[in-house]
Structure formats: C-alpha cells, structure tokens
Amino acid sequence: LAKTTQPISMDSYEGQEVNITCSHNNIATNDYITWYQQFPSQGPRFIIQGYKTKVTNEVASLFIPADRKSSTLSLPRVSLSDTAVYYCLVGEGDSNYQLIWGAGTKLIIKP
C-alpha cells in the first residue's frame, strides 16, 4: 500500500493561492490520488481525485507530474473557512479499496 508524506502544517493568508504537496514514491500503476478536507469534529469531505497531469473542479486543482511520485493540491484564493486538515490518499486500483490516512496537513488561513 502506497504511503504518503505531506507537510504537517502550513500557514497562508486570505486571497492567496495555497499549494500543498504530497509525495507518494511507491505509488502503483493502478493507484489514484485523492484529497480530502476535514474540519474539526466533522467527517472528511472529498475535494478532488486524479490519476495524471491536471484535474480541476470548482474547488481546487490537482497537479500530478509524469512520474506520479508526488501531487500538488492547489486552492485558489483561500478564505478563512479553508482552515482545515487536508489529507492526500493513494488508493489501490482494484477491489478491497482501503484508504490509508496519514496525519494530513493542517492549513491555517490568516486574515
């Protein structure tokens, strides 16, 4: 099972773009990369998922280089409400999909 490494914490300011990078050196061919957001005392919330290159949705963008050994979650123009823990997860491609959760990145947005 692929292990991920993320920064423990990051600070930024309202209106800035925030990039959180995750490394997953032993990602398997069939693995996808998924990011979740979690607020205190709430369940994790899906943000974005990708396999390669770039994926964009209404919330974020996900950049994945050709070797897929890392990925970067990009949050455009963050606000105070984006303060949360962000988890990068790499899942097995076949059945018995089991999310392996790391410690996540605690993102603090300042005014």
Place this chain on the structure above:
Amino acid sequence: EPEVTQTPSHQVTQMGQEVILRCVPISNHLYFYWYRQILGQKVEFLVSFYNNEISEKSEIFDDQFSVERPDGSNFTLKIRSTKLEDSAMYFCASSTHQGPPGNTIYFGEGSWLTVV
C-alpha cells in the same frame, strides 16, 4: 446533495457496556465503511462491507466489533464490551463502488463515543 447520516452524534457509555452506532448510507451506494479517529490522531480504517458481508477489515476490528445491515437502509457498528481506548469519533462512509476512478467515499458527520 445526498448525505450519510449517523446516530447518535454523541454517546457516553460505561466501560464494558455494549454500544451500537447507527448509519444510513446514501441510498444508491453499495459499499459501506466504518472508520474511527481518536482525538487529535489520524483517521483509521476499521471495516468495509459489501453484499451483506465484510470485504475487508483492519487489525483494529477485532472480535469486539461487528457490523450489520439489518434492513435495506441501516448499517450498524456494534462494540460488544467497550474499553476506555474505544473512545473516539466513529465515521460511517459509503461509496457506489470500491475502486477508482471516481470512487468518492462520502463520510457522515461522525458519532463521538466516550467510554468512562
């Protein structure tokens, strides 16, 4: 947007007591999960459930734990004899399928279990 609902939101129980945590997954989902998160720690996988049977479980999910889908809508986690270390937030989750792509796992808001 459809959501996973969990009850109770918070339960306090005496050590050694049985606890049942209830979940209503999203209606068209086929895969169901329980996770837990001890305060200040990371989310931990407990069990996945499909077609009325456990498909995968972690080392945490020992004989004290069981899951059941008693009817067409509910999914329960039972802890037979609670221990202090079972105190945690328990998240139920569901998905339409198990593998990516597009395997969005939807989490409930959690049931906070305190064992005293």
